[in-house]
Amino acid sequence: MRTVTVVGASLAGLHAARGLRDQGYDGRLVIVGEERHRPYDRPPLSKEFLTGEDEPDGGLGPLALTDPEDEAELDAEWLLGVRADRLDPASGTVGLADGRTLRTDGVVIATGAAPRTLRATALPGVHTLRTLDDARRLRAELRAGAARVVVIGAGFIGAEVASSCAALGLDVTVVEAAPLPLVPQLGERMARVCASLHAAHGVTLLCGTGVATLRGTDRVTGVELADGRVLPADVVVVGVGVRPVTGWLEGSGLALDDGVLCDEGCATALPGVVAVGDVARLARPGTGGTVRAEHWTSAAEQGAVAARNLLAGATVEPFGALPYFWSDQYGARIQFAGRREPGDTVRIEEGDPDEGAGAGAAGGFLAVYERDAIPTAVLAVNRPKPFTRLRRELARGPRLAVR
Numbered sequence: 001m002r003t004v005t006v007v008g009a010s011l012a013g014l015h016a017a018r019g020l021r022d023q024g025y026d027g028r029l030v031i032v033g034e035e036r037h038r039p040y041d042r043p044p045l046s047k048e049f050l051t052g053e054d055e056p057d058g059g060l061g062p063l064a065l066t067d068p069e070d071e072a073e074l075d076a077e078w079l080l081g082v083r084a085d086r087l088d089p090a091s092g093t094v095g096l097a098d099g100r101t102l103r104t105d106g107v108v109i110a111t112g113a114a115p116r117t118l119r120a121t122a123l124p125g126v127h128t129l130r131t132l133d134d135a136r137r138l139r140a141e142l143r144a145g146a147a148r149v150v151v152i153g154a155g156f157i158g159a160e161v162a163s164s165c166a167a168l169g170l171d172v173t174v175v176e177a178a179p180l181p182l183v184p185q186l187g188e189r190m191a192r193v194c195a196s197l198h199a200a201h202g203v204t205l206l207c208g209t210g211v212a213t214l215r216g217t218d219r220v221t222g223v224e225l226a227d228g229r230v231l232p233a234d235v236v237v238v239g240v241g242v243r244p245v246t247g248w249l250e251g252s253g254l255a256l257d258d259g260v261l262c263d264e265g266c267a268t269a270l271p272g273v274v275a276v277g278d279v280a281r282l283a284r285p286g287t288g289g290t291v292r293a294e295h296w297t298s299a300a301e302q303g304a305v306a307a308r309n310l311l312a313g314a315t316v317e318p319f320g321a322l323p324y325f326w327s328d329q330y331g332a333r334i335q336f337a338g339r340r341e342p343g344d345t346v347r348i349e350e351g352d353p354d355e356g357a358g359a360g361a362a363g364g365f366l367a368v369y370e371r372d373a374i375p376t377a378v379l380a381v382n383r384p385k386p387f388t389r390l391r392r393e394l395a396r397g398p399r400l401a402v403r
Contacts, residue, residue, distance in 0.1 A: 009033025012277025338377025
């Protein structure tokens with residue numbers, strides 16, 4: 001390959017580009033990014049970036065994922081602030097929204113995902129949080145006299161934003177349409193424990209009701225719930241999930257279904273095209289199913305695998321890393337690794353999740369999910385060392401013996 005184009009200047013795109021260089025690719029490497037920024041770390045945006053006082057003076061500061069030495073080694077052409085709007089495999093080109101066309105032999109799709117929105121999301125005072133610019137706008141409003149914040153959606157991003165707003169001394173209410181947040185990820189018992197963090201820190205959590213509309217004319221003034229209640233609000237943050245950015249790939253011949261469909265090695269059905277990160281939906285061998293992982297670790301680890309298979313022209317290495325994610329809320333570090341399925345049982349290995357403030361208890365707890373007495377996943381709150389041990393054992397296979 002003489003030219004490889006990475007579409008998406010994201011964590012996943014950066015790691016794919018590094019993977020190409022690490023595996024000996026010395027041809028032309030182009031990285032296209034819709035944002036004007038070089039790759040940066042997104043997890044802090046809902047946490048310390050919102051609560052911190054310091055703003056990077058130009059550049060990205062501690063959020064940056066590269067430095068000048070890294071970029072020199074990467075030796076890539078950066079096309080930033082421009083969106084890719086078409087892929088034409090027949091001509092071997094990627095089209096850009098500004099009219100330029102890039103000829104390329106290989107393509108890494110790393111366009112990630114965009115926040116889902118609600119009607120009236122464009123109303124001043126209503127925010128989504130995905131990019132650095134989103135976080136800057138939200139942080140400015142939180143410091144401009146806002147007193148009441150309503151967060152719509154109690155997933156990890158919503159919970160982290162609520163935690164940050166509470167740390168700033170604001171009146172925070174979280175609205176969740178489901179009867180309990182995080183059940184698909186954690187199961188009912190553990191989801192209930194983690195949900196208790198909100199009340200333990202003075203945040204109101206309203207579950208089992210959706211949002212009917214947002215109120216306000218010149219800017220948002222409240223959130224009207226489906227049950228008729230109205231929550232006054234100076235700022236509203238919408239965190240109701242994301243959708244993979246695949247619109248630009250329509251008509252390309254790629255199979256699209258809530259992401260770009262790939263085999264187990266990030267390779268698509270089109271020669272010379274792979275996908276990584278939030279946009280990639282990978283096959284799960286032996287299950288007949290597919291999975292799209294919206295986690296930092298998956299985005300980082302898929303890059304090297306995709307790069308190797310792209311250069312090989314076939315899938316010579318599957319992506320088999322154990323799913324892992326973490327969340328920082330109200331001073332608690334929540335960590336999860338593995339593949340929990342409905343029906344798995346939970347055994348408490350350390351601590352007592354039902355003691356005191358539940359997940360907010362200072363000592364935290366460690367829980368192991370099991371299926372037919374075989375561990376399938378592990379959840380920890382403020383227990384990083386034993387969690388890391390069990391995570392490693394899970395990654396080695398199903399025959400581990402958890403003590």
